[in-house]
Amino acid sequence: MEQRELDRTGRTVSAVGLGTWQLGADWGEVSEADARAVLEASAEEGVTFYDTADVYGDGRSERVVGAFLADHADDGFFVATKMGRRVDQEPENYNPENFRAWTDRSRRNLGVDRLDLVQLHCPPSATIDDDATYDALDALVEDGTIAAYGVSVETVDQALSAMTRPNLASVQIILNALRLKPLEKVLPTAIETSTGIIARVPLASGLLSGKYDASTTFADDDHRSYNRDGSAFDVGETFSGVPFDVGLEAAADFGRLVEETAPDGLTSAQAAIAWVWQLPGVTTVIPGARSEAQARSNAAAGRVPPLGDEFLAGVGRIYDERVRALVHDRW
Ligand SMILES: NC(=O)c1ccc[n+]([C@@H]2O[C@H](COP(=O)([O-])OP(=O)(O)OC[C@H]3O[C@@H](n4cnc5c(N)ncnc54)[C@H](OP(=O)(O)O)[C@@H]3O)[C@@H](O)[C@H]2O)c1
Numbered sequence: 001m002e003q004r005e006l007d008r009t010g011r012t013v014s015a016v017g018l019g020t021w022q023l024g025a026d027w028g029e030v031s032e033a034d035a036r037a038v039l040e041a042s043a044e045e046g047v048t049f050y051d052t053a054d055v056y057g058d059g060r061s062e063r064v065v066g067a068f069l070a071d072h073a074d075d076g077f078f079v080a081t082k083m084g085r086r087v088d089q090e091p092e093n094y095n096p097e098n099f100r101a102w103t104d105r106s107r108r109n110l111g112v113d114r115l116d117l118v119q120l121h122c123p124p125s126a127t128i129d130d131d132a133t134y135d136a137l138d139a140l141v142e143d144g145t146i147a148a149y150g151v152s153v154e155t156v157d158q159a160l161s162a163m164t165r166p167n168l169a170s171v172q173i174i175l176n177a178l179r180l181k182p183l184e185k186v187l188p189t190a191i192e193t194s195t196g197i198i199a200r201v202p203l204a205s206g207l208l209s210g211k212y213d214a215s216t217t218f219a220d221d222d223h224r225s226y227n228r229d230g231s232a233f234d235v236g237e238t239f240s241g242v243p244f245d246v247g248l249e250a251a252a253d254f255g256r257l258v259e260e261t262a263p264d265g266l267t268s269a270q271a272a273i274a275w276v277w278q279l280p281g282v283t284t285v286i287p288g289a290r291s292e293a294q295a296r297s298n299a300a301a302g303r304v305p306p307l308g309d310e311f312l313a314g315v316g317r318i319y320d321e322r323v324r325a326l327v328h329d330r331w
Contacts, residue, residue: 001046001302004283006078007194008169009117009148013078015277016302017049018042018295019200019288023064024056028219030290032064037292039068043075045299051172051198051286053082053121054106062109070111080170080198081106082121082152094120094127096136103145119150119172119198122234128158134165141167150196154234155331159186163195170196174331175282177254177272177315178204178240178247178323181331187281196283199276203287204240207247208272210255214248241327250322257314262307270297274304275315 003012021027023035030038039050052061065079083102087093106115118140120127127133128151137149150170151162159171159182171190175182179201190197203209205224218224227238239247251268258271266274269287276285289295 001299002277003048006117006148006169006196006283008167008196009078011078011116013049013284014047014302015284016047016273016299017051017198017284017286018047018298019286020050020052020061020065021056022288022290024053024061025058026056026221026223027288027290028222034291035064036068038289038295039065041292041295042289042299043068043072043077045296046302047295047299048075048077049284049286050077050079051200052079052110053085054102054109055082055085055121058086059105059109062106066109066111078116079110079112080117080119080150081110081115082119084123085121089122089124091124091126091130094123094133096139099136099140100145103140107145114144115146117148117150117169118146119152119170122152122154125155125158125161128153128161134167138167150198152198152200154236156181156184156186160189163189163193168195170198170283172198172200174201174236174240175199175276175279175285176202176204176240177208177275178242178250178319179327179331180316180319180324181328183279187279190281197281199279199282199285201237201240202273202276202285203269204242204247204251205238207239207242207251208254209267209269210251212248212251214245236327236331241330242323243326246322246326250318253318253322254315257311257318261311261314263305266304267297269294270301270304271307271311273298273301275307275311277302278304278306
C-alpha cells in the first residue's frame with residue numbers, strides 16, 4: 001500500500017484509509033466484534049489512516065478505535081477525529097471553551113494524550129471563514145492537545161476558504177465518481193498549498209459497488225432510510241446527494257465501464273476507490289466498511305495499478321450524462 005505525506009503533520013498515511021462512521025451508528029447494527037474485525041483486517045492489509053468522529057454513535061466509534069489503538073501502541077497508526085456536531089451548528093458554539101471540552105473527550109475516548117488530527121465536522125461557513133476559529137485551533141496545537149487540525153466541509157467554496165489558512169493540515173470532502181466538482185479547483189489548490197485531502201464517501205454510500213437494486217431496503221436506523229431527503233443532515237452525505245433511482249442507473253453504467261476497461265478481477269467498489277486515490281492531490285481515501293470482507297477488499301484497492309485513460313474518460317461521461325445537472329452546482 002502506498003504511503004503518502006500528510007504534509008503539515010510530518011506523518012505518512014496510507015493511500016487507502018478507513019472510515020469508521022459505520023462502527024459508531026447510522027448504518028444499521030454493527031457488533032463490537034465486527035467493528036474490531038474491520039479495524040484489524042484493515043491494519044493487516046496496510047491501512048494506517050483511520051477517520052472517526054466524536055459524534056459517531058456518540059463516541060462509540062472513537063472508543064472502538066481507542067481499544068484497537070491500545071493493542072497497537074507501536075504500530076504508528078494515524079487517527080483523525082472530528083468535533084462540533086454534538087451541538088447545534090451555530091457559529092457561537094465553535095469557541096475555545098468548547099474546542100477544549102470536545103478535544104478532551106476525544107482524547108479520553110481514544111486513550112491518547114494528543115490527538116493526531118482534529119477536523120471541524122462540517123461547521124457553518126461563517127466558522128470556516130472566521131480568524132478566531134484558527135486562533136483557537138492554533139492554541140490547541142501550541143499546548144500539545146492536538147498535533148494538527150483540518151476541516152471537513154460540504155462545499156467546494158468552504159474547502160477553498162479553509163485552504164487559505166497557513167496552518168491547516170487537511171480538508172475532508174466528498175469525492176467520488178458521482179461527485180467530480182472537487183477536481184476543478186480543490187485538488188489543484190491542495191497541491192499548491194500543500195494541504196492534505198481526505199476524500200470521503202468514495203462509494204456514494206455503497207451505490208458504486210453496484211450491489212443495490214430498486215428492491216433494496218435499508219434498516220430504519222440506517223441514514224440511507226431516514227436521510228434520503230436531508231431531514232437529518234446534509235443530503236449530500238447520503239448516496240452523495242444523488243436520488244437513489246438515478247444512482248442505480250449511474251452505478252450500472254459504472255459497472256459496465258469497470259468490466260470493459262479496468263483490470264480483470266477488479267470489483268466496482270475497488271475501481272471506485274482506486275480511481276479516487278489515484279487522482280493527483282488526494283492524500284487518502286476513506287471508504288467505510290461494515291464487515292471484515294469489505295475492509296479487506298477496500299484496502300486491496302490501494303494496490304491497483306493506474307487506471308487507464310479510457311476508464312477516466314468513462315467516469316467523466318457517466319457523470320455528465322447522469323448526475324452533473326443534479327449535483328454540480330449544489331456543493
Ligand atoms: N461530514 C463528514 O465529515 C463525513 C460524512 C460522511 C462520511 N464521513 C467519513 O467518510 C467515511 C466514508 O464515507 P461513507 O461511509 O459515508 O460512504 P462510502 O464509503 O461511500 O460507503 C460505505 C458503504 O459502502 C458499502 N461498501 C463498503 N465496502 C464495500 C465493498 N467492498 N463491497 C460492497 N459494498 C461496500 C457498505 O454498504 P452496506 O452497509 O450496504 O454494506 C458501506 O457501509 C465514513 O465512514 C466517515 O468516516 C465523514
